[in-house]
Amino acid sequence: MLRSSLMVFLFLLAERIGHVYGSAGNFWTYRGTLGPDHWHLDYPHCGGIKQSPISIDTNQVVVDTARLRPFVFEGYDDVRDINVTLENNGHTVQVDLNQKLSTVSGGGMRGTYIAQQYHFHWGSVDSRGSEHDINGVHYPMEMHIVHYNNIYANISEAMDKPEGLAVLGFFFEVKRYNPHFENIIFNFDRIRYRNLHTEIKNIPLIDLIPSSLTSYYRYLGSLTTPPCYESVVWTLFNQTIEIAEEQLEQFRKAIFNNDESDGGVSMDISDDFRPPQCLFHRKVYASHEALKFNPNPVYQPEVRNQNVNDGSHGNRLKLTLSILFYCVITNFVL
Numbered sequence: 312m313l314r315s316s317l318m319v320f321l322f323l324l325a326e327r328i329g330h331v332y333g334s335a336g337n338f339w340t341y342r343g344t345l346g347p348d349h350w351h352l353d354y355p356h357c358g359g360i361k362q363s364p365i366s367i368d369t370n371q372v373v374v375d376t377a378r379l380r381p382f383v384f385e386g387y388d389d390v391r392d393i394n395v396t397l398e399n400n401g402h403t404v405q406v407d408l409n410q411k412l413s414t415v416s417g418g419g420m421r422g423t424y425i426a427q428q429y430h431f432h433w434g435s436v437d438s439r440g441s442e443h444d445i446n447g448v449h450y451p452m453e454m455h456i457v458h459y460n461n462i463y464a465n466i467s468e469a470m471d472k473p474e475g476l477a478v479l480g481f482f483f484e485v486k487r488y489n490p491h492f493e494n495i496i497f498n499f500d501r502i503r504y505r506n507l508h509t510e511i512k513n514i515p516l517i518d519l520i521p522s523s524l525t526s527y528y529r530y531l532g533s534l535t536t537p538p539c540y541e542s543v544v545w546t547l548f549n550q551t552i553e554i555a556e557e558q559l560e561q562f563r564k565a566i567f568n569n570d571e572s573d574g575g576v577s578m579d580i581s582d583d584f585r586p587p588q589c590l591f592h593r594k595v596y597a598s599h600e601a602l603k604f605n606p607n608p609v610y611q612p613e614v615r616n617q618n619v620n621d622g623s624h625g626n627r628l629k630l631t632l633s634i635l636f637y638c639v640i641t642n643f644v645l
């Protein structure tokens with residue numbers, strides 16, 4: 312009796328420690344036993360039904376031009392000579408804005424949102440990296456500008472409230488060299504390892520983002536990293552940001568996920584994206600008629616056999632189909 316009580320006690324203690332370690336220790340990864348499939352064990356919200364990212368099926372979007380009006384940006388063009396913090400947090404490269412300089416409103420959102428930070432998700436090769444995808448097509452990198460609703464005192468207070476956060480998401484395309492990212496990339500040697508940070512001169516947000524911001528997708532979702540709170544008004548813009556392959560290579564080669572003192576082999580952060588989550592009962596809205604279109608035939612099952620020679624398309628199709636299948640089954644069970 313005593314012995315079994317002791318066992319139960321030890322078990323509960325181990326659970327408790329495991330739990331504290333899991334949630335306080337920032338212990339999650341993009342691969343292996345602490346990867347996205349396991350996040351929900353330590354962070355229950357990650358198993359919710361309004362998770363992000365998602366795969367946007369352009370054929371299914373609901374066009375709502377009346378509600379999804381243009382955004383109103385303030386302070387995005389502020390050129391004041393101030394510093395921001397560039398950091399490697401072991402999961403991404405992040406720029407913390409430190410000041411309530413830039414806000415966004417309009418765009419069919421309720422209220423005004425203050426820009427807090429922006430960060431990146433990128434792949435080790437050009438065919439992946441973005442968290443969201445359009446009809447199964449992934450982009451090599453995605454930038455998230457994270458804002459919190461100004462009815463809250465700070466981002467910590469807002470991050471678990473419904474529509475507490477607004478994230479603006481931008482896809483990158485490999486094209487011309489983009490000088491606006493120099494200030495970030497040139498300082499990568501100062502943040503090679505996890506938990507290193509440095510001050511850099513503020514870059515007006517308007518310089519980083521595309522010129523046309525009226526075509527976008529909208530849905531309600533979550534943080535794409537633990538604790539995966541379902542608090543985010545998501546916007547994904549149709550116009551992409553250009554970047555040169557050599558600049559992307561810097562993201563891939565110069566940023567590591569281990570502490571400087573860890574020793575051993577350094578692993579780069581590339582492929583720091585969460586796979587698409589089930590849409591369940593949610594709808595994706597579009598601000599413009601042109602955003603609702605029939606996707607490239609590659610993604611229609613009936614033409615599958617025509618693509619057997621193309622390995623990458625075939626695999627992508629298989630992945631898209633298996634996610635679809637999984638979501639249909641889970642939707643049915645829930």
Ligand SMILES: *[C@@H]1O[C@H](CO)[C@@H](O)[C@H](O)[C@H]1NC(C)=O
Nearest residue numbers: 463464465466467468469470
């Ligand atoms: C955020 O605001 C809340 C409420 O005012 C406060 O208790 C908390 O300390 C603040 N957190 C940070 C990180 O500033």
Ligand SMILES: *[C@@H]1O[C@H](CO)[C@@H](O)[C@H](O)[C@H]1NC(C)=O
Nearest residue numbers: 392393394395509510511512
């Ligand atoms: C801004 O950062 C630079 C280093 O990048 C530093 O030399 C400078 O003193 C900082 N300025 C302020 C006002 O903190």
Ligand SMILES: *[C@@H]1O[C@H](CO)[C@@H](O)[C@H](O)[C@H]1NC(C)=O
Nearest residue numbers: 445482548549550601602604
């Ligand atoms: C932008 O819209 C066009 C059609 O209007 C489409 O071909 C393209 O894939 C879209 N790109 C993104 C990133 O949404």
Ligand SMILES: [Zn+2]
Nearest residue numbers: 430432455535
């Ligand atoms: Zn992100």
